[in-house]
Amino acid sequence: MSLAPAVAPVATDPLAERLRELRLQRGRDDWPELVLSVSQDLTLATRGALVAGDPPVLLAPKAPDRELPAPWLAAAQRARLARGVWAGPEGAGWLFAVPVGSVAPVNAAPAPGVLVLEIATRHQIDLALTRERLVAVAALCEAATQAAAGGLAARAALAASAVEAYLQAPDRSAGLTAAAGVLAHATAGVERLALVRISGASPTTIAIADQPVVDRAGNLARLLVGLVEDVLDGPEPSRACTGEPTSPAQQAYVDQFGKRPLLAQLGPARHLGLAVAFAPDHAPGDGEARFAPSLALLERVLQPQPPRLSIGARRRWLIRGGFLAAAVIGLAVAPRTDTVEAPASLQPEWQQTISAPFDGIVAYSTAQPGDHVEAGTTVLARLDTREIELEIAAARARAANELRDATVARAGGQPAQEQLALLSASRAESQLALLRHRLASAELRSPRSGVIVSGDLRKSLGQPVLRGQTLFEIAPDISVRADARVLDEDIRRVEPGQPVRILPDAEPDRPRHGVVERVRPMAEVVQSRNSFLVTVRLEPGAEPLRPGSEGIAHIETGRTTWLMSLLKQPIRYIRKKLWI
Template sequence: MNAPAQRPTDPLIERLAQLRLLRRDPGWEQALLELGREMTMAEAGAVLAPTSGVWEALAPANGGAAPASWAALAQDAASGRGIAAAPSGVHGRWVFAVATGPADPPGAARRHSVLVLEVVSALPMDLALTRERLAFLGAVAEAGAVEAAFQARAPQALAAAVAEALLTAPDRAAGLHDAAALLQSAGIPGAERVAIVFPRARLLGLSDQPQMEPAAPLPRQLLSLAQEAADRGVPHLAEEPTSPAERAVAEQAGRHALLTVPSPSGSAVIVVAFAPGTAVHDDLSVRLRPVATLLGAVAAVPESRRGLSRRWAFVAGLAAVIAVLAVLPRAAVVEAPVVLRPDHAQAVTAPFDGILEASAVQPGDTVRQGGTSLARLGTRDVELELAAARARAANDLRDAAVARAGGQPAQEQIALLAARRSEAQVALLEHRLRLADIRAPADGLIIAGDLRRSLGQALSRGQVLFEIALPGPLRAEVLVLDEDSAALREGQPVRFAMAAEPGRVRGAVVERIRPMAEVVDGRNVFRVVARITESDVTEFRPGMEGWARIETGQTTWLAALLRDPVRWVKRRLWVH
């Protein structure tokens, strides 16, 4: 039977896999830049990261400070965690920037790196393809950062799981077997057998033997090997047996590469036997060192004190989880509802007291300045007053003419003043007739006001009838509870998703914080105005609602989980 043909390896897939693995090494920035330039045919580029407020190049080496236009795009990309693009200022050239995740290894200062590339093309199709390729490359880089962070904290998580398996077993012998089996399956690839040995207590557990005779040759030789490792005090990999204890174990278990990792106190030793031909990673002993340290602490507890083993196992497991949560970092966020508002809006009010006669528009309608009739007020009373005012004006002019003919100048002046007053009243009423047809004062979109079911109602002068959103960008208003307002600062990044599309997260930046709180739905809130950094927001409409998260700094998972309970206790007990 012919062997199945092997599928050819895609060079791009290999490059991406190497880039993901290089994310933990110092040279990843140069590899990212080279791959980005090859994928987009860019003529220039750099990987930037902020240092003391200045965007500097991580790659190429000695790149120095970035140009102002590149730094501005990098800031936009890092704030919105997306892609920013703009013309470079030279005809036919565009500059793209994409966020690529943390620039520093886990545990170091948190800085966001950005890949910036300058592309020579102005064709919409080329620019769209460049954006898609950069989005894919940025996602691969951020996935590598997440994997690197996980790998950096995996030893502590593995140590907690192994200790929990040891402490929750009904007795210590069973616990050592469970812990060794878990360690082999979860933490050591290529291991044929794992032994956890407590040399001082002369106890051990094998991953592949739930029960064993302590007087058998293999347990006795493993105890000797563990005592030798404890005396050595450092991890040791023996590809070929050299010491008497290693040769004795090799005769019993076969010729395998042996790795011994002792705890600092020497009270616990991990022994790993690898299958022949297995390549042992150099960092394996570093990953197993936290496991051995925690096992050494467990071994220091005498067996006689395990009468309450299950309770102490729960306490130890809980303490391990709390310890991991206490050091595992995460972004400190403030969560709050968000609503989209126009940057500029104009109110339309009733010009005078009257009765609403007609209205045909509603929220969502587009209106044109002076060309769209919003509503019409009844004019019958105004027309009657106008007719009476015109009659008074005619009578006053006639009385002035009679007084002039009779040689009565004083009476003539009195009649003329009365005529002017009547004519002014006529002009006012004619102006009201013109205002009775209420028209749009500006181009825009009606966002409030629907009078179609209010026909015949009396309106008061100055009463707001409609609100028109003027053309321009929208802003995000986040309603933050006053108890969370102390952590807010201008310039903090905001991530929000609208209820209409909850799976799509957008970016924004805090622009200003209203200084006065207001009551919304019975809660005191501060309005935080955020500038939307996304470019593709054509589907947004004023009044859309959603949920936002404002990143206010760094914290740990434990602090984030305990924030609300601690705040409640302090509020109840007046504890500072």
């Protein structure tokens, strides 16, 4: 009995596996980092870099502040000129450089790159092995770049063919069916392929390859539209199923037609969707990338074009544009008065405060706010004087007693006692004068003619008041001054002497005129904004206004045009936002 030799299992070559993975990842944005990482893993390199351009620019590793050593730059230049591997000693090790073809994105301009590696050994076997593997890496990079470029061109050609089929069809429905047929026949393993138009996030039209007439309510159409709706409900532009179904729409299709790979994809504008069912033994592969250019181009073709205007409509629009241009020019040259608007309030020319002359009790008062008063005649209030009268009688008695004591001391030849008695009498006379003054000032009269603006003691009869306590405030019954609050962004245009027109809120149709009298130099914060107080003197003879009235002050600051007046606020807003 003869024994057949046992067949050893085929071992996977790690080098081949890493190179295959690198080739499949050519389309990634971090391709330079992947090339450098794989090269360092496959060699004994301790350090490395990938550069491109002349002068060389560091692409990997990403280190903006890193500068390559001069020997590395020289090695990259020599490898580029030699178009092959260059090697030379560097310190205690060895320096290798090899061109790896274009390292730019597939759809960008070519950017030839050079891989530079530093080996920490000078052993001949290690150097030979490093050279061999760098040659393999460089050849694979070149092949991967060419394959990626070829795939991109093939996808663009497929998109052009689909659009051509759509445009040659007699109507849009037939065109969509023809485009679906082109995509299905050009892709291996496709069982069913459908294009779905989307409007307002809802499918509206479905076209299935090789089916000129599609029953929208049919089972197949509903299942294919469901796959597209499944993608519409999520944020991702596509959804594939190569194993177990991951959504109810995929599960429904599998239940009906059996387990098979599925792909649903949307165009970049989400106006066109694609649903593909592959044969059970066929994988979608790069189906998503294959169909993306076709969907994008078909979406642009399917977008409705704006209707062209007729000659009459163009003429009408030209006439309207001419009138608009004339209006703008008119506004640009028509002069008008430049004004600064600010809220204003009418203020009294003066305000007189009536305060309590001494501590006392309110005995009488009939005055109230709004009453007109006359200077020196109108009694505002009267304080209780009974306690003062008693103190006056006591002070008078003390003064008389002290004078009598002074007379007795003089008669008795006691000059010291006489002086003390006279001093006490003088002090009593002073206190008596003060009490008489209080008695005279107990009756509060208005010192000026005007109107009471605050103070009402009618409900405070019998209550005490303190000396200096404000009891009444009197102001003139007409106002000849207005205070306007101008924002700090406008105050530089306001100067004394400028004419002002005030529109009271109560009578906006009856303006009052005046001039700027003064501008307060210090800004104040009012309602969270800086503003300056501008005093306006109303013209003599103007119709009087009561103090406290409010309105809008229009301060005339010069001349401008209507256009600049209209654009003033937008220009100011833009300057604030852009700091210009």
